[in-house]
Amino acid sequence: MDTSGTRVTLGLRSMNALRGIEGLLQQLEATQQKLSSQHRVSTPADDPAAAVQIMSFDEQLTLLGTHEASASDARSRLGAADTGLGSATSILQRAKELALQAGNATLSSSDRARIAPEVAALRDALTDVANRRFGDEYLFAGSRTNVAPYAGYASTLSYQGDRAALKRQIGPNASVTVNVNAGDTLDPARTAIAALYDHLVSGDLDGVRADLATLESAAVTMRDGRAQVGAGLARVNEAQTGLGATRAGIEDLRSRLDSVDMAEALTHFRQLQISLQAALQATSQTLGLSIFNFLR
Amino acid sequence: MLSLDVIASALRAQSAALAILEQNIANASTAGYTQQVPVMRALGSRGDPRLPAGGGGVALDHVERVRDAFLDLQIRAQLGPQAQQDALGRVYTAVQGILREPGHGGLAQRITGLFAAFASAAAAPGLGAQREQLLSEARMFVSTVQDLADQLGQQRRSLDTEVRTSVVSANGLLEQVAQLNGQIATMSASGGNANQLLDQRDRTLDELSRLTGASFLLDTRGMASVQLGGKALVNGTSVMRLDTAVGTSTGMLNVVYTGDGSTVIPTAGVLAGLLTGRDSVIPGVLGQIDTVVAAVVAKVNAVHRNGFGTADQPTINYVPGAPAAFQGVTLGALPPLRAGVWKITADGLGGLSAVFTPAGGVPEAAVTGRIVAGGTNTSLIPGLILQAPAALAAGTDTVTVTGPARDLFDPAGTTARTLSLASELNGPARLALAAQANSPGDGAIAQRLADLVSALTMSTGTMTYGAYWRDVVSTLGTDASSNGAKSTASTYALDQLRARRESISGVSLDEQGIELVRVQRAYEAAAHVLTVEDRMMGALLGMFR
Numbered sequence: 001m002d003t004s005g006t007r008v009t010l011g012l013r014s015m016n017a018l019r020g021i022e023g024l025l026q027q028l029e030a031t032q033q034k035l036s037s038q039h040r041v042s043t044p045a046d047d048p049a050a051a052v053q054i055m056s057f058d059e060q061l062t063l064l065g066t067h068e069a070s071a072s073d074a075r076s077r078l079g080a081a082d083t084g085l086g087s088a089t090s091i092l093q094r095a096k097e098l099a100l101q102a103g104n105a106t107l108s109s110s111d112r113a114r115i116a117p118e119v120a121a122l123r124d125a126l127t128d129v130a131n132r133r134f135g136d137e138y139l140f141a142g143s144r145t146n147v148a149p150y151a152g153y154a155s156t157l158s159y160q161g162d163r164a165a166l167k168r169q170i171g172p173n174a175s176v177t178v179n180v181n182a183g184d185t186l187d188p189a190r191t192a193i194a195a196l197y198d199h200l201v202s203g204d205l206d207g208v209r210a211d212l213a214t215l216e217s218a219a220v221t222m223r224d225g226r227a228q229v230g231a232g233l234a235r236v237n238e239a240q241t242g243l244g245a246t247r248a249g250i251e252d253l254r255s256r257l258d259s260v261d262m263a264e265a266l267t268h269f270r271q272l273q274i275s276l277q278a279a280l281q282a283t284s285q286t287l288g289l290s291i292f293n294f295l296r
Numbered sequence: 297m298l299s300l301d302v303i304a305s306a307l308r309a310q311s312a313a314l315a316i317l318e319q320n321i322a323n324a325s326t327a328g329y330t331q332q333v334p335v336m337r338a339l340g341s342r343g344d345p346r347l348p349a350g351g352g353g354v355a356l357d358h359v360e361r362v363r364d365a366f367l368d369l370q371i372r373a374q375l376g377p378q379a380q381q382d383a384l385g386r387v388y389t390a391v392q393g394i395l396r397e398p399g400h401g402g403l404a405q406r407i408t409g410l411f412a413a414f415a416s417a418a419a420a421p422g423l424g425a426q427r428e429q430l431l432s433e434a435r436m437f438v439s440t441v442q443d444l445a446d447q448l449g450q451q452r453r454s455l456d457t458e459v460r461t462s463v464v465s466a467n468g469l470l471e472q473v474a475q476l477n478g479q480i481a482t483m484s485a486s487g488g489n490a491n492q493l494l495d496q497r498d499r500t501l502d503e504l505s506r507l508t509g510a511s512f513l514l515d516t517r518g519m520a521s522v523q524l525g526g527k528a529l530v531n532g533t534s535v536m537r538l539d540t541a542v543g544t545s546t547g548m549l550n551v552v553y554t555g556d557g558s559t560v561i562p563t564a565g566v567l568a569g570l571l572t573g574r575d576s577v578i579p580g581v582l583g584q585i586d587t588v589v590a591a592v593v594a595k596v597n598a599v600h601r602n603g604f605g606t607a608d609q610p611t612i613n614y615v616p617g618a619p620a621a622f623q624g625v626t627l628g629a630l631p632p633l634r635a636g637v638w639k640i641t642a643d644g645l646g647g648l649s650a651v652f653t654p655a656g657g658v659p660e661a662a663v664t665g666r667i668v669a670g671g672t673n674t675s676l677i678p679g680l681i682l683q684a685p686a687a688l689a690a691g692t693d694t695v696t697v698t699g700p701a702r703d704l705f706d707p708a709g710t711t712a713r714t715l716s717l718a719s720e721l722n723g724p725a726r727l728a729l730a731a732q733a734n735s736p737g738d739g740a741i742a743q744r745l746a747d748l749v750s751a752l753t754m755s756t757g758t759m760t761y762g763a764y765w766r767d768v769v770s771t772l773g774t775d776a777s778s779n780g781a782k783s784t785a786s787t788y789a790l791d792q793l794r795a796r797r798e799s800i801s802g803v804s805l806d807e808q809g810i811e812l813v814r815v816q817r818a819y820e821a822a823a824h825v826l827t828v829e830d831r832m833m834g835a836l837l838g839m840f841r
Contacts (some may be wrong), residue, residue, distance in 0.1 A: 005730050009322050009802030011660060014794055043392040043771025045780060052770040054398040059762045062408045063749065066415035073419045137422055137737060143730070144632065145422055145737035161676070166737055168419055172750065179737075258398075291809035 010290070017283040024276045031269045034260045041258055051256045057254040064247050067170055071240050073276035074168040077178040078233045080134050085226045087228055088129045092219050095122050095193045099212045102200055109203050116200040123193040124153050130182040130190065142166070149182040155194045159183035170239040177233050185225035188218035300828055305353030306822035309336055312571045313815050317808055322552030328499040331803050332491055333360045350711055361491045364800050365514070368498060371797060375502060376509030376564025381783035383569025387455065388578055388776035394447045395581070397769045403585065404769070406440045407431050407592070411749035414742050417729055420737035422606075427724030429743075433679040434704065438715050441589055445712035448582050455574040457550050460540050462507055462567050463551055467537045468532050469504045470522060473497060477519040478533040484518065508538075525560050548574060577775075582712065584768045588761060590710040591753050596745060600704040602635045602655040603728030603741030610733045611634070612680070613696040613805040621691035623683040631679020634732040635699040636675060644665070648676050654731070666831050679733075702728050741751025 006012075034040060044051040050225030101107070102115050130140050130149045137145035146222040150157045159182055167175040182190075199207030313334040323329040339352030371544035388726035395404040420426040477495040483490040501520060504510050512526040520528040529536050538560060540549040541715075551560040551567065562568040604610070612631040614625040621642035627633075643649075646666050653659040673682045680695065703718040704727075720726065731740035753782040754764035 006796075006799045007802075007804060009798055009804040012798045013801040014325075015791075015795060015798060041398060042771050043389075043776075044395075044397055045388065045392060045776035046773075048773030048777060049772050051398045051773055052766045055404045055766050055769065056762070058399060059404065059408045062405075062412050063415075066412045066419075066746070069416060070419045079411070135423075142736040143732070143735035145735075161733065164632075164735065164738060166734075167740075168741060168742070169415065169746070272766075290805040291804060295809055295813070 013287060015285060016278070021279050021283065024272055024279060027182050028269070028272045028276065031272060033266055035262070035265050035269065038260055039258055040260050041277050054254060054258050057257075060250055061247065061254075063172075064243060064250070066246070067172075068240070068243050070168040071170040071236050071243060074170060074176050074236045075233065075240070076175075077134060077139070077168075078236065079167075080132070080139055081178075081180055082226065082229045084129050084132050085140060085180070085185070085222065085229060088126055088189065088207075089219075089222060089226065091126050092120050092189050092193070092215065092222060093128065095119060095189075095196065096212065096215050096219065098122075099196055099208060101216055103205070103209045103212055105205070112200055112205075112208075116197055119193060119197040120198060123155070123190065123197055124185065126154045126190045126193060127153055127157070130186045140180065140186060141184070142179065142181040150184075150190075155198060157190070159187050170236060171242070174219065174235075174239060176235050176239075177228070178232065180225040180229060185222055188221050189215070190217065192218045226296065297382075300826075301358040302353035303822050303829065304827045305339060305355060306825075307819065309356050310355045310822065311813050314812075314819075316359055317811055317815060320803045321805065321808050321812075323454060324805055324808075327766065328495055329496050329803065330491065330498075330801040331362045333362060335360050341730070351683040359491065361494060362801050363494075363498075367793065367797050367800065368501075369512075371790070371793045372505040372512065374793060376504040376568075377508040378783065378786035378790050379566050380509065380569040381432045381779055381786055383566045384573055384577070384779050385569075385776070385783050387451075387569070387573030388772070388779060390451050391448070391474065391581060391772065392659060392776060393445050394451065395445065395769065395772070401440070403440060403444060403588070403766055404762060406437045407765065408749065410437045410592075412747050414748075415746035416741035417727070418739035418746055421729045421742055422736040424724060427727055427729070429729060431721075433467055434717060438705075438717060441585065441712045441715050444585055445582065447491075448578050448585075450546070452574050452578050455570050455578075459549050459551065459567065459570050459574070462570065463538050463540050464736065466504065466507050466567075469500050469507070470535050470537060471529045472500045473504070473520055473522060474533045476500065477530070481517060481519060505565065507566050509562050509568055524562065527555070546575065575774075581768065581772065584765075586711040588754070588765055589712050589715050592761060593707065593710055593715065595748055595753050597703045597759050598656065598709055599741060599744050599748065600728050601701045602699065602731070602744075603702075603731045604635075604699045604735075605702070605726045605728050606729045606730075606736060607725055608700045608702075608728065608733055610679070610697045610699055612837045613698070615694040615696070617692040617694065619689055619691040620685075621689060621693045623685040623693050625683065625693065626681045628674055628679045628681050630734045632732045632735050633677075633679040633697045634729075635701075638680070638695040638697065638826070639692055640676070640682065640695065641692040642684075642690055644688050646688055648673060650676055650684070699733065700726075700728060704728075737829060794823055 032044065041047050041050050042055060098115050098119055124183050127150045132139045138148055138161065141147055141149045141208055143164035143166060144161045147160050149161045151160060161181055161183060163181055163183055165177045166179045168178050169175050192211060195214065196208065196211040198204075199211060304595055309351070313336070316332050316334040320331055322770075335357045337357035338353050339355050354378075375682075390484060397404060399405065409435050413430040417426045417430045431707070459506050480490045480493045480497065483493065497520060500510055505512075508524055510522050510529065513521045513523065515521055517532065519532050520530065521528055521532070529538070537554050539552050539554045541552045541557070543550045551562065551571075552558060553560060562571065606782065610631060612625065612627055612633075616622070621640060625640075630647070634652070634654055636652055638650055638652050640648065640650040648665045648667055648669060649662050650661050650665075651662045663676060665673055667673040667676075667682060667684045667688070669688050671683055671684050673684070674680075677695075701818070702720055704721060706714075706716045709715045729742035729745075730738035731832045732738055749762065750760055752758055753761055759767070799823070
């Protein structure tokens with residue numbers, strides 16, 4: 001305030017002193033708030049543009065979290081499907097070996113009959129694989145996850161689930177199918193192995209030879225299913241990497257907008273404290289001075 | 297002898313001056329005290345030609361009140377706007393405190409949380425845990441919205457109360473001004489020192505400015521007249537008080553003139569700030585919350601109504617075509633049907649073709665099958681049993697599949713105060729997250745609900761929920777910030793003006809101290825002259841002994 005040529009009264013001096021001290025106290029209070037809350041932006045008025053950006057980042061981070069969780073769930077489900085299909089592939093492989101063996105004309109019918117129980121066991125094992133669970137749900141039942149794909153162990157069974165593709169959202173515009181269903185992928189194999197057993201038991205050599213072809217095409221179907229699962233896993237992997245990078249980027253931007261530079265804030269705080277001290281000292285020393293201190 | 301009178305006048309005058317100085321010093325720190333300066337006048341010779349002109353001594357002519365009236369006007373013109381911005385600033389602070397943005401469990405986080413819960417449920421629709429979590433998020437959304445509406449409503453009501461108390465205070469001040477007008481006029485007419493009363497009236501007028509933004513005129517009688525909105529509230533010693541009346545459309549208090557009952561619209565002062573906050577800022581935010589709520593309820597319900605809960609079964613409505621293709625269509629066991637419309641065409645030769653249009657979607661690719669006369673087909677549309685007539689006929693029949701058509705939110709609750717979960721949603725099993733019945737692994741409807749968070753649902757299809765609310769917060773923050781900047785500028789200008797007033801009208805102790813010395817010396821000198829006169833007189837009288 002330009003005080004040249006002004007008549008300075010006691011009131012004026014105390015007004016000015018108070019204003020200066022109040023100003024310093026307000027700044028001290030604001031800096032203290034920042035230091036203790038660690039937020040640069042506490043209310044929208046502090047920095048409206050930054051506040052809105054922060055809110056936007058928060059929304060993006062939450063949605064990113066849902067994609068991350070979905071991707072993780074997708075990975076688990078696809079992994080379980082892959083394991084199951086791996087077991088099924090081994091079973092089918094063994095069945096093909098037995099079919100080849102049984103198709104050999106040099107085998108006696110009693111020898112053929114001895115192969116049959118193992119084939120039955122393979123058929124039932126494949127049924128078990130089809131009925132595998134993922135937590136509380138049936139893994140290969142499509143969306144009818146509370147129903148076992150196959151009921152019981154008979155030779156002729158019909159698939160009880162549905163053909164629905166279950167999807168998971170692993171990105172804003174990216175979804176991945178996380179299941180294969182037994183009806184499409186395992187049923188051909190199960191039916192073929194069941195037919196093989198029936199033909200072995202009834203001694204139908206032609207039937208057995210035909211079964212080899214059926215088993216082969218069932219194997220192709222199973223391989224396709226497994227490839228689909230593998231492709232899904234690869235996409236999930238890639239998505240997870242991307243999500244992680246996006247998260248890191250957003251968190252970095254957000255913290256730059258909102259976090260308090262501790263060193264800068266502490267220095268500023270210290271400076272204000274020193275200024276306040278000086279102001280208080282000066283005020284106390286000069287405010288009491290007037291001619292009455294010296295008149296006798 | 298005449299000289300004794302001169303000396304006596306000096307003693308009288310200096311004593312009177314001393315009294316004024318003492319008054320100044322005693323009130324050096326009194327708020328609103330205006331410095332008084334004793335003005336002396338040399339007295340004339342009273343016509344005696346023997347004495348030099350102006351030889352009658354000295355008298356205290358008058359006490360000058362050192363006050364700049366124009367500065368007072370300027371200060372009062374600034375007090376109104378500054379008080380208004382200050383009061384409005386307090387409202388902005390309160391509203392921002394209620395909204396708690398950014399972060400801190402405000403509406404933005406609750407909206408995002410709700411739709412994130414939909415996404416989580418889409419990934420695990422069968423699990424009870426995720427469904428419980430979704431219900432819990434929905435409840436939190438409802439309670440947060442209701443809390444916001446409650447707190448904003450409370451804030452409005454407390455501003456209303458403040459309006460009333462401000463009017464009461466203003467009336468008290470108006471009475472004071474009128475009374476002081478009378479007292480000052482009387483005292484001035486009888487030649488007394490009305491400076492104390494003038495100080496009091498000035499303080500009262502300042503406070504009136506601050507409260508109401510009223511303007512003032514000093515009329516020819518020296519009385520202050522107070523004007524607000526073109527009407528005189530104080531004229532001389534008569535007062536027209538202000539009153540409050542409940543506005544029929546708002547339920548809140550309007551400030552009215554007692555004269556004709558018309559509404560006062562203050563444009564400055566605390567009242568103006570309170571009224572803007574109460575009638576513009578808070579209802580604005582409340583209205584915007586209502587807008588978001590209505591949009592969420594409408595869009596979420598529209599999607600949710602297409603879904604199936606864990607135990608829901610579809611209802612079919614079979615409408616035979618003209619001619620009809622089938623003898624009848626019935627529900628199969630545990631059908632995995634989706635909500636929508638099947639158009640099933642028979643070609644009369646056993647060929648079947650069906651096109652499905654899901655509710656709220658586009659027609660899908662046709663599926664084909666075969667049927668024999670008098671037979672049934674259960675494979676064309678799983679869950680529907682088509683019954684062929686004894687003789688195959690060509691025709692197209694329609695089967696409408698409806699689910700429970702359940703709302704998530706009560707459709708009547710489209711404002712912040714009335715928002716609530718639908719009453720039929722009494723458990724997590726009834727959340728309609730699947731697109732088809734009897735499919736616990738299906739979360740397609742949940743995913744469509746989750747996708748709403750990125751859909752352009754607000755402002756005639758230009759913004760997402762989040763973007764709309766961020767815009768509201770941004771506008772509020774910018775308004776608050778610019779009001780704060782104006783307030784800071786006003787306060788600075790006011791401080792400058794007040795400092796000038798203090799500099800002109802305040803008491804300087806140093807000045808008074810020096811004046812004291814001067815008066816004291818003048819008094820002593822006069823007293824000494826008296827002594828000299830006395831001695832001279834004594835010598836003269838001694839000559840006659």
